Amino acid sequence: MEDLIKKAARDIVEAKKVVALTGSGMSAESGIPTFRDQGGFWEKYNPDVYAHIDTFFSQPEKPWQMVKAFDQQLRAKPNPGHLALAEIEKMGFLKEIITQNVDNLHQQAGSTKVIEFHGNLRRGVCLVCGKYYEWGEITLEVLPPRCECNGVLKPDAVFFGEPIPEEAFQRAYEASRKCKLMFVIGTSAIVYPAASIPQVAKQAGAVVVEINPETTPLTDFVSDYSIIGKAGIILPQIVHALKQLA
Numbered sequence: 109m110e111d112l113i114k115k116a117a118r119d120i121v122e123a124k125k126v127v128a129l130t131g132s133g134m135s136a137e138s139g140i141p142t143f144r145d146q147g148g149f150w151e152k153y154n155p156d157v158y159a160h161i162d163t164f165f166s167q168p169e170k171p172w173q174m175v176k177a178f179d180q181q182l183r184a185k186p187n188p189g190h191l192a193l194a195e196i197e198k199m200g201f202l203k204e205i206i207t208q209n210v211d212n213l214h215q216q217a218g219s220t221k222v223i224e225f226h227g228n229l230r231r232g233v234c235l236v237c238g239k240y241y242e243w244g245e246i247t248l249e250v251l252p253p254r255c256e257c258n259g260v261l262k263p264d265a266v267f268f269g270e271p272i273p274e275e276a277f278q279r280a281y282e283a284s285r286k287c288k289l290m291f292v293i294g295t296s297a298i299v300y301p302a303a304s305i306p307q308v309a310k311q312a313g314a315v316v317v318e319i320n321p322e323t324t325p326l327t328d329f330v331s332d333y334s335i336i337g338k339a340g341i342i343l344p345q346i347v348h349a350l351k352q353l354a
């Protein structure tokens with residue numbers, strides 16, 4: 109393990125252009141449950157129903173009920189893994205984070221180059237006039253919340269059944285093609301199209317390194333090596349090893 113952490117630090121220095129793809133495991137240590145976590149939040153708010161665009165159009169209050177409950181989780185703070193990625197950006201190595209998360213925790217940790225592949229639950233958008241609302245501006249007392257024009261607000265996250273926002277999609281694939289090293293952190297790599305991003309990086313010649321306590325479909329076929337463990341433990345160790353190289 110220690111050898112792999114030192115190797116990752118050396119690979120970062122050599123690669124210089126590093127991109128991270130993150131998934132819900134990245135925020136697990138902040139107390140936000142992943143889809144894979146049994147029981148609890150996602151059993152009560154089955155994402156296939158509550159996070160499906162058809163549900164939003166037929167019963168817009170339902171996804172907002174989930175968002176209201178998720179708000180508890182959204183008060184979560186960035187964990188040492190988020191902070192470590194922000195530090196690797198400040199050191200000049202990490203060029204972009206492509207995140208599937210909708211929790212805003214990378215931004216709160218200080219990362220400035222974040223591609224929100226699945227949007228951000230801490231925003232709402234009016235489906236009538238297109239006005240955006242930040243979290244503090246949205247009142248959840250009466251659901252669904254409405255715009256000042258009376259249009260229904262939609263959480264600005266990508267629902268099941270919706271396409272990836274064009275700009276995020278283009279930026280993500282461009283970053284994947286240009287990077288020399290891609291970290292794949294806390295994602296089960298089964299939700300497409302995000303799951304294809306490491307393959308794009310690999311085909312363009314990047315080294316792919318997974319950080320996850322479990323193996324994924326990428327582990328044997330795409331990743332060059334895997335560091336088995338939690339993001340909040342492994343990433344600070346990589347930062348420590350990087351500082352020793354400097």
Ligand code: NAD
Nearest residue numbers: 131132133136142143144208209210211294295296338339
């Ligand atoms: P997933 O639930 O399918 O997989 C989570 C992965 O994280 C698993 O491989 C698991 O082994 C790993 N993991 C668990 N704890 C970890 C830790 N401490 N460190 C590193 N890895 C850890 O999640 P996914 O691949 O991101 O895909 C599901 C979808 O769920 C995404 O599209 C995402 O938008 C959405 N989602 C987001 C959040 C969030 O914003 N925090 C939370 C739940 C789901």
